Amino acid sequence: MKRFHLLGLAWIVNTLIAAATFAAEPNLQRIEPPGLQRGTEIEVILRGDRIDDAQEVMFYEPGVTMKSLEKVDAKQAKMVLAVAPDCRLGQHALRLRTASGISDVNLFYVGALPEVNEKEPNNDFKEPQPIELGTTVNGVVQNEDVDYFVVEAKKGQRISAELAGLRLGRTFFDPYLAILNEQRFELAKSDDEPLVYQDCVCSLIAPEDGKYIIQVRESSYGGNGNCVYRLSVGDFPRPLGVTPTGGKPGEEIELTWLGDAAGPHTAKVKLPETPGEFLYYPEDEHGIAPSPNRLFVSDLPATFEVEPNANRDQATAMAAPGVATGVIGEKGDEDYFKFPAKKDQEYDIRVYAREGIRSYLDPVINVFQGSDGKHIQGNDDSNGNIDSYLRIKAPEDGDLVIRVRDHLNSGSPLNVYRVEVSQRTPALTVEVPEVRQYVARTVSIPQGNSMAILLSARRENFGGDLNFSFEDLPEGVEVTTFPMAANTNVLPVLLTAKPEAQLDGKLVDAVARPTNEDLKIEGHVKQRSLLVRGQNNRDMWGHDAARLAVAVTEKVPFKLEIVQPKVPLVRDGSMQLKVVATREEGFDGEIRIRLLNDPPGIGASRSIKIEKGQNEALIPMTANGGAQVGTHKICVLGSAGYKAGSVEVATPFADLVVEDRLVDFAFNKAAVEQGQETKVVVGLSPKRDFPGEATVQLLGLPAGTTAEPVKVTKDAEEAVFDVKVAKDAKDGKHASIVARITVTQNEEPIIQTNGNIELRIDKPLPPKVASAAPPKAEAKKEAPKPAPEKPLSRLEQLRLAKQQGN
Numbered sequence: 069m070k071r072f073h074l075l076g077l078a079w080i081v082n083t084l085i086a087a088a089t090f091a092a093e094p095n096l097q098r099i100e101p102p103g104l105q106r107g108t109e110i111e112v113i114l115r116g117d118r119i120d121d122a123q124e125v126m127f128y129e130p131g132v133t134m135k136s137l138e139k140v141d142a143k144q145a146k147m148v149l150a151v152a153p154d155c156r157l158g159q160h161a162l163r164l165r166t167a168s169g170i171s172d173v174n175l176f177y178v179g180a181l182p183e184v185n186e187k188e189p190n191n192d193f194k195e196p197q198p199i200e201l202g203t204t205v206n207g208v209v210q211n212e213d214v215d216y217f218v219v220e221a222k223k224g225q226r227i228s229a230e231l232a233g234l235r236l237g238r239t240f241f242d243p244y245l246a247i248l249n250e251q252r253f254e255l256a257k258s259d260d261e262p263l264v265y266q267d268c269v270c271s272l273i274a275p276e277d278g279k280y281i282i283q284v285r286e287s288s289y290g291g292n293g294n295c296v297y298r299l300s301v302g303d304f305p306r307p308l309g310v311t312p313t314g315g316k317p318g319e320e321i322e323l324t325w326l327g328d329a330a331g332p333h334t335a336k337v338k339l340p341e342t343p344g345e346f347l348y349y350p351e352d353e354h355g356i357a358p359s360p361n362r363l364f365v366s367d368l369p370a371t372f373e374v375e376p377n378a379n380r381d382q383a384t385a386m387a388a389p390g391v392a393t394g395v396i397g398e399k400g401d402e403d404y405f406k407f408p409a410k411k412d413q414e415y416d417i418r419v420y421a422r423e424g425i426r427s428y429l430d431p432v433i434n435v436f437q438g439s440d441g442k443h444i445q446g447n448d449d450s451n452g453n454i455d456s457y458l459r460i461k462a463p464e465d466g467d468l469v470i471r472v473r474d475h476l477n478s479g480s481p482l483n484v485y486r487v488e489v490s491q492r493t494p495a496l497t498v499e500v501p502e503v504r505q506y507v508a509r510t511v512s513i514p515q516g517n518s519m520a521i522l523l524s525a526r527r528e529n530f531g532g533d534l535n536f537s538f539e540d541l542p543e544g545v546e547v548t549t550f551p552m553a554a555n556t557n558v559l560p561v562l563l564t565a566k567p568e569a570q571l572d573g574k575l576v577d578a579v580a581r582p583t584n585e586d587l588k589i590e591g592h593v594k595q596r597s598l599l600v601r602g603q604n605n606r607d608m609w610g611h612d613a614a615r616l617a618v619a620v621t622e623k624v625p626f627k628l629e630i631v632q633p634k635v636p637l638v639r640d641g642s643m644q645l646k647v648v649a650t651r652e653e654g655f656d657g658e659i660r661i662r663l664l665n666d667p668p669g670i671g672a673s674r675s676i677k678i679e680k681g682q683n684e685a686l687i688p689m690t691a692n693g694g695a696q697v698g699t700h701k702i703c704v705l706g707s708a709g710y711k712a713g714s715v716e717v718a719t720p721f722a723d724l725v726v727e728d729r730l731v732d733f734a735f736n737k738a739a740v741e742q743g744q745e746t747k748v749v750v751g752l753s754p755k756r757d758f759p760g761e762a763t764v765q766l767l768g769l770p771a772g773t774t775a776e777p778v779k780v781t782k783d784a785e786e787a788v789f790d791v792k793v794a795k796d797a798k799d800g801k802h803a804s805i806v807a808r809i810t811v812t813q814n815e816e817p818i819i820q821t822n823g824n825i826e827l828r829i830d831k832p833l834p835p836k837v838a839s840a841a842p843p844k845a846e847a848k849k850e851a852p853k854p855a856p857e858k859p860l861s862r863l864e865q866l867r868l869a870k871q872q873g874n
Contacts, residue, residue, distance in 0.1 A: 093169030131155030237599035304355030314364035438467030496591030516567035544569025573619035625655035669695025772797030
């Protein structure tokens with residue numbers, strides 16, 4: 069229970085430190101409007117906190133540029149954005165950079181249609197807001213709000229309506245969309261459409277000339293000011309799926325649209341030269357879809373299922389490595405594929421469906437041995453992903469057979485899937501660990517100062533040391549980094565801005581490469597910004613960035629430095645790490661300090677501060693018995709209140725040398741009575757040489773018990789302590805006594821502490837009670853003297869004489 073309270077207190081302290089640390093950064097809360105039409109210029113309002121020193125907007129993708137920026141106050145700014153005619157449609161992301169920091173990610177959308185704003189009141193079915201077909205509406209759903217819009221269409225004309233709500237990344241918004249006729253009958257409706265995650269798509273062919281009403285609401289009639297939406301209404305194509313699921317780099321493929329109101333349609337598309345995911349926007353003479361269908365670009369040989377393939381004997385042959393595309397079209401349908409395998413060869417088998425290509429299918433995969441049909445392995449959901457994955461080792465030479473089906477054995481023309489069979493290959497990803505939970509890390513470096521972050525690397529199917537480099541840093545920023553050792557996946561990195569560096573920001577890639585040049589692998593930044601969380605903090609919507617936001621910020625009034633320790637920290641040892649602050653005149657506030665990260669096996673206090681007006685503080689550090697021996701680069705972060713909030717800087721790196729113990733202790737039990745003395749013997753087995761004498765002392769002795777420290781040399785085999793116990797010392801077993809050895813080297817202490825010494829203190833035995841004296845012998849009583857004889861009478865005398873005569 070005590071450990072729980074300590075951990076809970078540490079979490080609270082760290083949370084408060086983090087909250088204070090980042091208080092000066094801009095808090096960009098919303099962009100109004102949340103979307104832009106490409107090929108136009110538009111004025112956008114930025115709303116939030118601490119944005120009065122806004123300097124620029126940082127875009128993750130090309131196509132949008134900032135033409136002007138006008139600072140209104142601490143909570144509002146205006147800017148004019150220009151959207152290129154060929155800007156990619158759909159979701160984009162930006163960050164606001166101010167003189168003091170970088171905001172969180174905010175999302176906005178780029179569309180192809182003219183944009184209008186919702187106009188209240190429009191919550192009466194009989195008086196809907198008129199809009200033209202081919203319009204995007206920016207609106208908001210308040211509590212119990214229902215918005216109505218009306219369009220006119222000709223018989224046979226396609227009406228497509230697509231809504232982005234949750235995907236705007238504001239809040240957990242579950243929208244509902246319907247198309248109704250003038251008699252209020254629902255002709256099409258949508259709640260959660262797999263293609264657009266939890267957002268909505270409705271599409272139909274107008275059955276007659278007339279007016280059609282579009283209804284927008286929250287699915288359970290909730291809503292609030294953050295339930296913002298973009299509703300695109302037009303006669304643009306809106307297939308809910310496409311097949312095949314991809315092709316080779318640079319290849320032109322013919323796609324079949326599935327689920328479009330106008331029926332099946334084929335279209336040709338040229339794939340990019342670079343492998344990976346490709347966003348395909350269906351387009352015809354009536355327009356272009358607001359959001360994409362997903363395709364894969366891959367060098368792997370591709371196969372399409374050949375019906376019938378509903379059992380093992382009819383399995384469609386595919387290559388391995390290779391991919392196969394199919395559709396679970398009917399209820400109870402199962403598709404089989406087979407490929408040749410070698411005994412003990414490992415394969416990764418993935419099914420991309422609901423998660424990977426936004427299909428209707430909830431896939432289940434099973435693998436069988438081709439020779440006898442024996443089941444080898446299966447998978448439904450993989451690591452929280454509704455799609456399926458398994459890694460399998462071939463039990464023998466011969467075919468392996470894959471079966472794909474729907475989890476509920478349902479069927480639909482939209483149950484498209486992609487099976488990918490690959491062999492294990494090396495892969496490398498660079499990640500930036502969060503400091504605040506659910507908030508993606510950014511780097512703000514004050515002019516003439518430093519900031520430090522951690523990078524982590526995820527190696528797959530290979531090992532070894534890694535080198536890191538940074539691309540496109542702001543001018544005047546230098547990086548200090550080191551190879552990441554093979555036995556770790558975390559690396560501290562220091563970024564320093566020259567005093568003359570201009571305020572600027574860049575989106576930076578951190579590239580990792582093996583030091584072994586024979587391994588041709590590169591790892592790049594992958595950073596997830598979690599924007600909308602569902603129940604149990606489930607990731608409902610967010611943004612994946614391939615670059616890290618870095619900025620040079622305005623100068624702050626203090627710098628920090630670690631005083632380089634002159635001695636090692638030993639296992640089971642402790643150390644006081646000195647941190648010194650250099651303050652500018654007029655700044656005397658407290659500075660909270662903490663280690664950027666704790667090396668393996670090292671613990672350091674995270675609640676230390678350089679007090680107001682002081683220039684240094686000590687951070688207590690301890691090493692456990694398994695601390696990683698070697699030299700570790702350490703760095704201290706310091707934060708202080710300044711101007712509107714808080715600012716943070718980092719020290720340059722210092723070396724922390726971790727070594728093995730000075731000695732191994734051996735402990736014995738001892739017992740003593742209150743008011744007495746005893747000897748406690750601690751065995752010593754030196755682990756390494758040390759100069760001169762060391763001091764060994766006992767810590768944790770109970771109150772009323774004392775023992776003087778003992779001096780020993782490296783050759784000593786034991787330390788003997790004279791332990792004095794007061795008469796009123798607490799009796800019982802005392803098992804929290806430890807031994808500490810201290811060696812002075814380079815005028816600094818090396819300290820090691822271990823212990824489980826047990827001292828039993830007994831109460832004295834009660835004093836002996838004296839034995840009772842034996843009873844004194846009774847004086848002998850003198851025999852009673854015979855009573856004097858009584859004279860005989862005459863008659864008695866005669867009788868006596870007569871008797872004697874006889």
